[in-house]
Amino acid sequence: MTDPLLRYRQEFPILEKTTYLISNSLGAMPRGVFDALHDYAGVWAARGVRAWEEYWWTLPLEIGNQIGELMNAPMNSVAIHGNVTQCQAVVASCFDFSDERNKVVYTDLDFPSVMYFWEAQRQCGARVHMVKTDDGIEVPTERLFDAIDETTLLVPVSHVIFRSSYINDAKAICEKAHRVGAHVILDTFQSLGSGVPVDVRELNVDFACGGLMKWLCGGPGAAYLYVRPDLARALAPKFTGWLAHENPFGFETGATRYAHGAYRFINGTPNIPALYAALPGLKILGELDMLQVREKSQRLTARIVSLAEQRGWHVNAPRNPARRGGTVAVNMPKAKAVCAELLKRDILVDWRPGGGVRMSPHFYNKDEEIDFAMAAADEILRTMQ
Numbered sequence: 001m002t003d004p005l006l007r008y009r010q011e012f013p014i015l016e017k018t019t020y021l022i023s024n025s026l027g028a029m030p031r032g033v034f035d036a037l038h039d040y041a042g043v044w045a046a047r048g049v050r051a052w053e054e055y056w057w058t059l060p061l062e063i064g065n066q067i068g069e070l071m072n073a074p075m076n077s078v079a080i081h082g083n084v085t086q087c088q089a090v091v092a093s094c095f096d097f098s099d100e101r102n103k104v105v106y107t108d109l110d111f112p113s114v115m116y117f118w119e120a121q122r123q124c125g126a127r128v129h130m131v132k133t134d135d136g137i138e139v140p141t142e143r144l145f146d147a148i149d150e151t152t153l154l155v156p157v158s159h160v161i162f163r164s165s166y167i168n169d170a171k172a173i174c175e176k177a178h179r180v181g182a183h184v185i186l187d188t189f190q191s192l193g194s195g196v197p198v199d200v201r202e203l204n205v206d207f208a209c210g211g212l213m214k215w216l217c218g219g220p221g222a223a224y225l226y227v228r229p230d231l232a233r234a235l236a237p238k239f240t241g242w243l244a245h246e247n248p249f250g251f252e253t254g255a256t257r258y259a260h261g262a263y264r265f266i267n268g269t270p271n272i273p274a275l276y277a278a279l280p281g282l283k284i285l286g287e288l289d290m291l292q293v294r295e296k297s298q299r300l301t302a303r304i305v306s307l308a309e310q311r312g313w314h315v316n317a318p319r320n321p322a323r324r325g326g327t328v329a330v331n332m333p334k335a336k337a338v339c340a341e342l343l344k345r346d347i348l349v350d351w352r353p354g355g356g357v358r359m360s361p362h363f364y365n366k367d368e369e370i371d372f373a374m375a376a377a378d379e380i381l382r383t384m385q
């Protein structure tokens with residue numbers, strides 16, 4: 001049976017020359033990005049400053065709405081930023097850490113940049129609690145729930161853990177947080193676009209953020225921040241700027257008057273070239289049947305797990321496919337050196353301390369590419385000095 005998703009392979013030039021298994025880090029570049037960046041230069045060259053009013057000003061909203069569709073967010077509820085850390089900072093700036101409800105709960109498996117940001121918020125009065133996990137793979141949900149108490153203000157946690165690909169029970173986390181009056185900031189960088197379902201309305205999540213450069217094939221420099229609309233109206237980010245003003249071109253002096261909708265959470269001038277570069281990937285992702293993408297991701301990651309187990313290599317990912325995202329980290333002996341050699345052979349993967357060689361097939365990969373990469377790793381190990 002032919003895989004219908006393989007028709008997209010021709011849209012990604014790098015797939016012709018490499019075995020591309022690293023979409024959890026940087027998604028393959030869609031061919032359309034050449035034209036998109038050419039358009040950007042053309043508009044800048046020909047329209048100059050008029051580009052703002054003709055297109056650039058509304059581009060963040062257009063992109064936010066396209067991302068919103070992928071996560072079932074209402075129109076005009078997704079703001080665009082440069083990276084996830086900035087998104088976290090915008091959210092943090094909406095809250096006050098000086099009263100009794102000032103606890104921030106996250107886990108030791110969350111992404112370090114997010115971790116570093118929240119740890120630094122101790123300087124603003126935040127009481128930061130890191131939930132320790134046991135095996136480097138799963139988040140013990142009960143332990144996380146125990147930490148979320150009546151003094152908890154924010155719970156910034158990953159939907160899918162970058163290190164192990166474990167899928168957190170986001171719905172249950174939101175329910176627990178809401179029962180005690182806390183808000184969840186869900187990092188969906190490793191879930192949205194990978195096939196793992198993300199439905200912000202169904203989750204009833206307060207905030208969701210992620211970048212475009214991995215599973216959304218959008219390139220570096222752009223990230224999204226969803227804010228639940230009923231909550232958004234009550235928030236006044238302190239990390240703000242002129243795009244968040246109700247009348248930015250009024251250049252009013254003094255305190256801001258916040259805009260409604262997505263712009264309320266933007267601050268300064270957006271990264272326009274990064275937004276152009278993101279358009280072709282989002283167009284393709286918007287066409288895909290995410291159920292198909294998820295099914296394929298589960299099939300290919302199961303293949304990695306099984307081939308690794310056959311060789312006796314340690315797998316740092318959940319065995320249960322329902323709890324596993326799009327990546328499998330395989331810790332074979334000398335994994336770092338194996339990774340370096342795989343890269344030399346144009347088999348693109350990466351290596352992370354404590355994880356091993358990470359492989360993340362996407363909708364554009366062939367089943368055979370998994371076999372090829374695993375056989376190459378095997379051969380490298382056998383012939384290594």
Ligand SMILES: Cc1ncc(COP(=O)(O)O)c(C=O)c1O
Nearest residue numbers: 083084085111113162189190211
């Ligand atoms: C789950 C997760 N969050 C955040 C990041 C990165 O954050 P930022 O966009 O601030 O660089 C990554 C990886 O790059 C990630 O995997």
